[in-house]
Amino acid sequence: MSYGGGELLSDISLTLSPGSFHFLTGPSGAGKTTFLKLCYGALLPTAGHVRMFGADVRDMSRDDVALARRRIGVVHQDVQFLDHLPVADNVALPLIVSGRDRTDESENLSELLNWVGLSKRAGALPAELSGGERQRAALARAVIMSPEVILADEPTGNIDWEMSQRLLQLLVELNRMGKTIMIATHDMNLIRAAKSQVQARVLRISQRRLHTAGADL
Amino acid sequence: MSYGGGELLSDISLTLSPGSFHFLTGPSGAGKTTFLKLCYGALLPTAGHVRMFGADVRDMSRDDVALARRRIGVVHQDVQFLDHLPVADNVALPLIVSGRDRTDESENLSELLNWVGLSKRAGALPAELSGGERQRAALARAVIMSPEVILADEPTGNIDWEMSQRLLQLLVELNRMGKTIMIATHDMNLIRAAKSQVQARVLRISQRRLHTAGADL
Amino acid sequence: MTPDLTRITAFLAGDVQADRLVPPTGFTARLTVFVAAAMAFLTVFALALSLATGRLADRWSDELARASTLRISAPMDQREAQTTAALRVLETTPGVASARALSDEEQRALLEPWFGPDLPVESLPIPQLIEVIEDETGYDAAGLRLRLSAEVPGAVLDDHTRWRRPLVMAADRLRLLGWLSIALIGAATAAMITLAAQAALAANAQVIAVLRLVGARDAYIAQAFVRRFTLRALGGAAAGTVLGMIAVLILPSAQAEAGFLTGLGFQGWHWIWPLVIPPLGAAVAFAATRHAAQRTLRELS
Amino acid sequence: MTPDLTRITAFLAGDVQADRLVPPTGFTARLTVFVAAAMAFLTVFALALSLATGRLADRWSDELARASTLRISAPMDQREAQTTAALRVLETTPGVASARALSDEEQRALLEPWFGPDLPVESLPIPQLIEVIEDETGYDAAGLRLRLSAEVPGAVLDDHTRWRRPLVMAADRLRLLGWLSIALIGAATAAMITLAAQAALAANAQVIAVLRLVGARDAYIAQAFVRRFTLRALGGAAAGTVLGMIAVLILPSAQAEAGFLTGLGFQGWHWIWPLVIPPLGAAVAFAATRHAAQRTLRELS
Numbered sequence A, B: 001m002s003y004g005g006g007e008l009l010s011d012i013s014l015t016l017s018p019g020s021f022h023f024l025t026g027p028s029g030a031g032k033t034t035f036l037k038l039c040y041g042a043l044l045p046t047a048g049h050v051r052m053f054g055a056d057v058r059d060m061s062r063d064d065v066a067l068a069r070r071r072i073g074v075v076h077q078d079v080q081f082l083d084h085l086p087v088a089d090n091v092a093l094p095l096i097v098s099g100r101d102r103t104d105e106s107e108n109l110s111e112l113l114n115w116v117g118l119s120k121r122a123g124a125l126p127a128e129l130s131g132g133e134r135q136r137a138a139l140a141r142a143v144i145m146s147p148e149v150i151l152a153d154e155p156t157g158n159i160d161w162e163m164s165q166r167l168l169q170l171l172v173e174l175n176r177m178g179k180t181i182m183i184a185t186h187d188m189n190l191i192r193a194a195k196s197q198v199q200a201r202v203l204r205i206s207q208r209r210l211h212t213a214g215a216d217l
Numbered sequence C, D: 001m002t003p004d005l006t007r008i009t010a011f012l013a014g015d016v017q018a019d020r021l022v023p024p025t026g027f028t029a030r031l032t033v034f035v036a037a038a039m040a041f042l043t044v045f046a047l048a049l050s051l052a053t054g055r056l057a058d059r060w061s062d063e064l065a066r067a068s069t070l071r072i073s074a075p076m077d078q079r080e081a082q083t084t085a086a087l088r089v090l091e092t093t094p095g096v097a098s099a100r101a102l103s104d105e106e107q108r109a110l111l112e113p114w115f116g117p118d119l120p121v122e123s124l125p126i127p128q129l130i131e132v133i134e135d136e137t138g139y140d141a142a143g144l145r146l147r148l149s150a151e152v153p154g155a156v157l158d159d160h161t162r163w164r165r166p167l168v169m170a171a172d173r174l175r176l177l178g179w180l181s182i183a184l185i186g187a188a189t190a191a192m193i194t195l196a197a198q199a200a201l202a203a204n205a206q207v208i209a210v211l212r213l214v215g216a217r218d219a220y221i222a223q224a225f226v227r228r229f230t231l232r233a234l235g236g237a238a239a240g241t242v243l244g245m246i247a248v249l250i251l252p253s254a255q256a257e258a259g260f261l262t263g264l265g266f267q268g269w270h271w272i273w274p275l276v277i278p279p280l281g282a283a284v285a286f287a288a289t290r291h292a293a294q295r296t297l298r299e300l301s
């Protein structure tokens, strides 16, 4: 993978097996976000192949990619919302665009909002949220469809330790239900906390390669 | 201070003495960003008084506020840039808008970009930066004018530990030069690291009050 | 047709949930509506002007282009004979639809403005006038003159060409101008609606990106915008058209007296013309928004 | 004046650094330029149409409104005396600028189309015609008829009112239509430039917010935008105006022959009119952008 200039990531070969739990670390600018974008088809690799659910992204039509994204929940590093809709609607957005009936899921929705601590802010507009609240809303939006894979890019960058723990627990529980989880983070404490609860693998990007970090964390 | 609904912050009285170093902590949504916004005049208090450099913000004209902002460097939590200008120009923006000659400061600028590790990305557009690179660019923009006060809102949320240390060191050095520093963060490690280098006070927002945290961190 | 109709109905009814995804009006949205309305108004006006000048041109052409006069100046005793001879010549001339000698009363009426009603036309050496009406092809004036000079020496053909040509040209010019303005305004309208729709869409780039990221299909995203903007353009153009038609209705109050310039306005089935404007505006907006939405989407992965 | 001029020059020259702060063209920017150009083009056209119809109306009014005819039908021996008497009456009638008996040659010319050139006007009992020219106020036709019936029993006044009124009305209608179109197009232009500028500004809300946050003064921020959009509108309007003027120049090729409808286009100093359009467009854009920028700024703390 390269952005016009020099290569950013090379010689990477990785398969996320269903039900696995991965952390992705590496210094700022190493390519964590880029790697995740490759995983959900927001970028096409300049060389090599990326497969989503068995299909090569290069062979997928735009609609195939859209459908695949409904099976992948993503927490983006620069979270974006529909700024004119309240938080609850934004969290329910994947349901709306995939044509599901929101009323069926309304219980689900309020439970989820409660879990991420946004019940009181459900009617607020995204612009009225604090930084951490935005990230929590993004996580809620990522998991509302109960996707098979969850990719989270620095989901706890702006969140205090207690809330981080709480979100981690949600992800761990989802993992136990068989979901595949991949979290990009630089928060070593979070990784340590996770390791005590699930069997998580830690991947580290450095010198343009993907390394498997040992158990020495 | 309140946003239409209930009160968010109340009974706060604090004076930042020149040359002091403060950390601001508190759970997500407690009001850290709101407090900082009050400090640089982006919000007016619904009750009580805020003084910037001795003048009540309510009595300041819009131009007064603009001039005061040149003496305060702010790292915003949701960093925004001019998306059509390269990083170097964005970092130099405060110089441009205050009518200073950029060429005089070009050495300064490149040194600063080097310190925050963005020399190689100086020509990139903001949209091409990674999350951590954006935050570093924001810090560089905040300090380029050599302001008397520096307010940073989660400046290390997306940055790995080594780089955080490096940025902290920059802030510590500026503090030693007499600048007043206030950092909102939830990263306890960062606070601990700072305490070993400067005499930092830790303020904690909880239950709508500002508390001074003890030395028990 | 039926399935198409269902699709159109579905398009117009829309999906309430999808509809909320597009933010409510901003400046760009208002711009689309206003542009559609203002340009529809101007188009109605230009249309009224064109149709009115067209009618004027038609009348001028009709009244002037197809009549000419033959004057028989001969001694009283030969007048009858020459008139008959001339009529015979004219009857056999290709391009002449009819020819008719004016009666004494008609000649007197023609002269009345100058001489009053008491002119003794019969006893005066006044020439006999013959009115010649052309058919569509027209006749060959030079050839007719030649034949007449041989058979009817006292006949002088005044084919009005001299003074009818500028009038017909002026009329045609007016008509051309009217249609030119319509074409211009139409083109400007289309371009502006296109640009306004694209500007509004560009302002909503984030909405499109977010929708795409959470797994919405291209068709779904495009539809949400296209529907909104098509309806906006339709509404704007309809409002502008109605206002324009009202303005046209109100304006020519002196219609009866000003019979010469057929009043500005629409007559009979011409009222249908302005009704074409709103659907046209909507169609332009539809195409423009669709195109813009698809281009914006193609830039997103 | 001098300080103002310096300010305008400084405004036009701009600050190269400040100029880069506003992003280069997007759809909204292109929209501003295009709207200014298209509407300037249409305005030039409407202006040309208005001026041309204005000239036409003037001609019709002039030629038709101010002449009438007095006809003296009297036995040959009384004609001279009655003509002199009528002229005397006319000379003392208020509102009559001049009155003049037509010579025999003139009368013959008038009758030539009907009777040919050989009519023995002198020996015929043809009435004497007197041409009456009104001054601006016009005369009282009923009063004049009364006086004439007393002093000149054979005089008949034909004041053309019957057939000149519709023509003058038609001419006035044309003129009114022209100016109405100009006013409409002008208003639509102003509104569209305003909306386009505001839309472009709304699209740049983030730029304004960032500038304000890093300590730029309101005047500095507004200036950066106002200058850009004013120049865009000026450029667009200038391009549209030039194109419009070229189109107007090219169009009336048959000018000489179509003398009746004074050719579409500008004559003499009227060429100055279209040159007013670009500065006007720029002024509208200036005011609109300034207003919008200041409003956007006031919403920011």
Ligand SMILES: Nc1ncnc2c1ncn2[C@@H]1O[C@H](COP(=O)(O)OP(=O)(O)OP(=O)(O)O)[C@@H](O)[C@H]1O
Binding pocket: A003, A008, A026, A027, A028, A029, A030, A031, A032, A033, A034, A035, A077, B121, B124, B127, B128, B129, B130, B131, B132, B133, B158, B159
């Ligand atoms: N669109 C782009 N065009 C060019 N370069 C880009 C683009 N996006 C990212 N980059 C560069 O690629 C590198 C990796 O970016 P990426 O966002 O993947 O880093 P990251 O590991 O997520 O870092 P962080 O922890 O700071 O978020 C960075 O140096 C970044 O500047």
Ligand SMILES: Nc1ncnc2c1ncn2[C@@H]1O[C@H](COP(=O)(O)OP(=O)(O)OP(=O)(O)O)[C@@H](O)[C@H]1O
Binding pocket: A121, A124, A127, A128, A129, A130, A131, A132, A133, A158, A159, B003, B008, B026, B027, B028, B029, B030, B031, B032, B033, B034, B035, B077
């Ligand atoms: N413009 C606004 N209107 C209404 N409520 C707001 C607005 N901005 C912030 N809030 C609310 O005020 C509370 C405090 O927000 P603030 O951004 O100050 O939190 P914070 O301490 O910075 O949190 P974080 O660590 O998550 O960034 C939050 O609950 C937030 O939703």
Ligand SMILES: [Mg+2]
Binding pocket: A032, A033, A034, A077, A153, B130, B131, B132
């Ligand atoms: Mg990243």
Ligand SMILES: [Mg+2]
Binding pocket: A130, A131, A132, B032, B033, B034, B077, B153
């Ligand atoms: Mg905050």
